[in-house]
Amino acid sequence: MLRAIPGDQVTASLGTEAAALTPAQRAALEAYYGLDQPLPVQFLSWLGAVATGNLGASQRSGESVLAMTASALPITLELAVLSLVIGLVLGVAAAMLSASRPNSARDAAGQAVGLAGLSVPAFLLGSALLALSARFLGYNPNAEQFAALTADPGLHLQQLLMPAIVLGFGLAAPIMRTARSALLEVRSQDYVRTARGKGVGPRRLAVRHVLPGALVPILTMTGLQFGYLLGGAVVVEQIFSVPGIGRQVLLGIQQKEYAVVQSTVLVIALTFVLVNLCTDLLYRVIDPRVRAS
Amino acid sequence: MTAVATTAAGRSGLLRRTLASRSGAVGAALVGVVVLGALAAVLGLLPDPLAQAPAERLSGPSAAHWFGTDQFGRDVFARSAAGAAASLQIAVVAVAIAAVAGTAAGVAAGFFRGWSDRSVLGVTNVLFAFPPLLLALALASAFTRTWLTVAIAIAIVYTPIFVRVARGPVLSLREADFVRATTVLGFSPLRTLTRHVLPNIAPIVIVQVTLSLSWAVLTEASLSFLGLGTPPPAPSLGAMVLEARVLVNIAWWTMAAPGAVIVALVVGLNLLGDGVRDAMDPRNGSGR
Numbered sequence: 065m066l067r068a069i070p071g072d073q074v075t076a077s078l079g080t081e082a083a084a085l086t087p088a089q090r091a092a093l094e095a096y097y098g099l100d101q102p103l104p105v106q107f108l109s110w111l112g113a114v115a116t117g118n119l120g121a122s123q124r125s126g127e128s129v130l131a132m133t134a135s136a137l138p139i140t141l142e143l144a145v146l147s148l149v150i151g152l153v154l155g156v157a158a159a160m161l162s163a164s165r166p167n168s169a170r171d172a173a174g175q176a177v178g179l180a181g182l183s184v185p186a187f188l189l190g191s192a193l194l195a196l197s198a199r200f201l202g203y204n205p206n207a208e209q210f211a212a213l214t215a216d217p218g219l220h221l222q223q224l225l226m227p228a229i230v231l232g233f234g235l236a237a238p239i240m241r242t243a244r245s246a247l248l249e250v251r252s253q254d255y256v257r258t259a260r261g262k263g264v265g266p267r268r269l270a271v272r273h274v275l276p277g278a279l280v281p282i283l284t285m286t287g288l289q290f291g292y293l294l295g296g297a298v299v300v301e302q303i304f305s306v307p308g309i310g311r312q313v314l315l316g317i318q319q320k321e322y323a324v325v326q327s328t329v330l331v332i333a334l335t336f337v338l339v340n341l342c343t344d345l346l347y348r349v350i351d352p353r354v355r356a357s
Numbered sequence: 358m359t360a361v362a363t364t365a366a367g368r369s370g371l372l373r374r375t376l377a378s379r380s381g382a383v384g385a386a387l388v389g390v391v392v393l394g395a396l397a398a399v400l401g402l403l404p405d406p407l408a409q410a411p412a413e414r415l416s417g418p419s420a421a422h423w424f425g426t427d428q429f430g431r432d433v434f435a436r437s438a439a440g441a442a443a444s445l446q447i448a449v450v451a452v453a454i455a456a457v458a459g460t461a462a463g464v465a466a467g468f469f470r471g472w473s474d475r476s477v478l479g480v481t482n483v484l485f486a487f488p489p490l491l492l493a494l495a496l497a498s499a500f501t502r503t504w505l506t507v508a509i510a511i512a513i514v515y516t517p518i519f520v521r522v523a524r525g526p527v528l529s530l531r532e533a534d535f536v537r538a539t540t541v542l543g544f545s546p547l548r549t550l551t552r553h554v555l556p557n558i559a560p561i562v563i564v565q566v567t568l569s570l571s572w573a574v575l576t577e578a579s580l581s582f583l584g585l586g587t588p589p590p591a592p593s594l595g596a597m598v599l600e601a602r603v604l605v606n607i608a609w610w611t612m613a614a615p616g617a618v619i620v621a622l623v624v625g626l627n628l629l630g631d632g633v634r635d636a637m638d639p640r641n642g643s644g645r
Binding site: 179186187188198294295298299302310317332336 | 487488489490491494498571575578579582584585602605606612616619620623624627628
């Protein structure tokens with residue numbers, strides 16, 4: 065699919081010097097990279113290699129895609145988990161605030177946060193946040209070389225925090241909307257009225273009685289949004305120079321490294337499918353009714 | 358026939374009900390403002406978005422340049438308006454393709470079942486396995502980039518959503534008595550589909566169209582920010598934000614202007630989508 069891009073690995077790796085190649089030299093290079101084969105053959109040979117665990121290698125650095133992924137994927141997953149925590153806390157808190165008094169000023173404020181999260185693109189929020197904090201706070205941990213978790217945990221977390229806030233904010237919006245309607249629905253149920261009737265305080269009622277009842281739709285929405293997280297990771301990793309899997313795809317596209325792009329996209333899709341599976345399994349943990357049936 | 362007539366009547370009522378709700382009215386106003394600006398750019402009422410004026414580079418907002426100028430002295434207002442026009446063009450074409458292709462495939466799959474259902478679902482499930490933005494990115498990078506290929510890339514990502522939205526209700530509609538009756542009456546499947554099935558799923562498709570527009574605008578902007586949108590020098594909102602990253606400390610308007618246009622457009626489309634959905638929902642008979 066990617067092979068339809070104008071220019072190929074030969075031009076990408078040699079730059080303008082590629083024009084100076086004699087046809088014979090060019091043919092030899094294309095044969096070396098396997099570019100002289102028809103596209104279906106190239107695709108099938110890639111597919112066969114992947115099936116045997118060989119994800120190919122970057123032509124530029126010579127590093128295997130498997131090794132690149134092994135160092136990039138954990139960073140992106142770490143970013144995703146941080147964003148999930150931020151998004152869930154922000155989204156559920158805003159939803160509980162909104163649902164505690166529907167159609168009030170409080171509700172409007174919560175819903176405005178939700179709408180902003182839905183409408184402000186990650187690349188805009190990220191760029192603005194980076195520029196503002198660098199300018200007015202003189203704070204930009206991402207200007208430094210990316211630190212591995214084992215090398216400098218403090219700097220590492222600081223470097224992941226801003227991208228996680230950006231992604232988490234976008235994630236909070238759909239969570240907030242789903243959670244608000246779920247909370248409102250649960251609030252009107254008989255068992256909540258019973259709890260209120262036997263004198264459970266409003267705070268305890270909201271946290272211990274209403275929230276658990278709304279967890280299933282919240283979890284469903286969060287699982288669905290994981291795709292947004294993986295896509296959004298491409299954007300924020302680019303802005304904040306985080307060497308994650310999203311950046312690997314983007315660099316691969318820019319350098320026309322087909323093996324890198326195809327294999328990385330495959331890895332991301334697999335991750336996505338696995339997360340969806342885990343979400344389904346989590347239902348059993350949080351909802352006793354699913355376990356019983 | 359009556360089904361078609363009532364849908365037509367319901368449509369003008371839908372517009373009225375949408376605008377009567379607060380979110381619908383605010384959304385329509387926001388989208389209207391951006392569309393006006395985009396129209397002005399398309400009709401050539403604004404300065405040339407590509408005209409450079411080195412003497413006036415990076416000047417702040419003024420009467421001559423409402424949103425200031427960029428590093429080449431180009432008018433940021435004109436560029437934002439032209440970028441909005443490009444965004445809207447891509448978003449509308451992308452959603453139109455996705456809606457027509459997805460609805461057609463979804464209706465066919467749900468109505469005929471069998472192998473058509475299996476093949477449509479197979480393709481849909483494969484497409485759903487990819488994170489949306491990533492799929493758009495990979496597709497956009499596969500074509501020689503023009504605005505149309507970007508639109509097609511976005512359309513491919515959103516087609517499965519329309520398949521799913523259309524297929525579900527059709528599954529139950531095909532068992533409904535009035536649809537079975539058309540078979541007894543000897544109507545051709547095509548007539549049954551266009552006259553009796555389509556009008557009944559039109560509302561949910563319309564809601565999905567309005568909601569998808571805001572995503573399409575966001576996706577287009579994200580792609581052009583990543584350097585995979587419409588190629589330069591054509592103005593594009595995402596690419597403007599990208600260029601502004603190195604300028605924002607000395608010229609805040611270069612980022613604020615395209616950013617504000619994107620947010621206004623997407624907030625407007627989201628509110629409008631909410632308004633349409635509420636107006637379509639029979640449970641909100643009177644509207645809010």
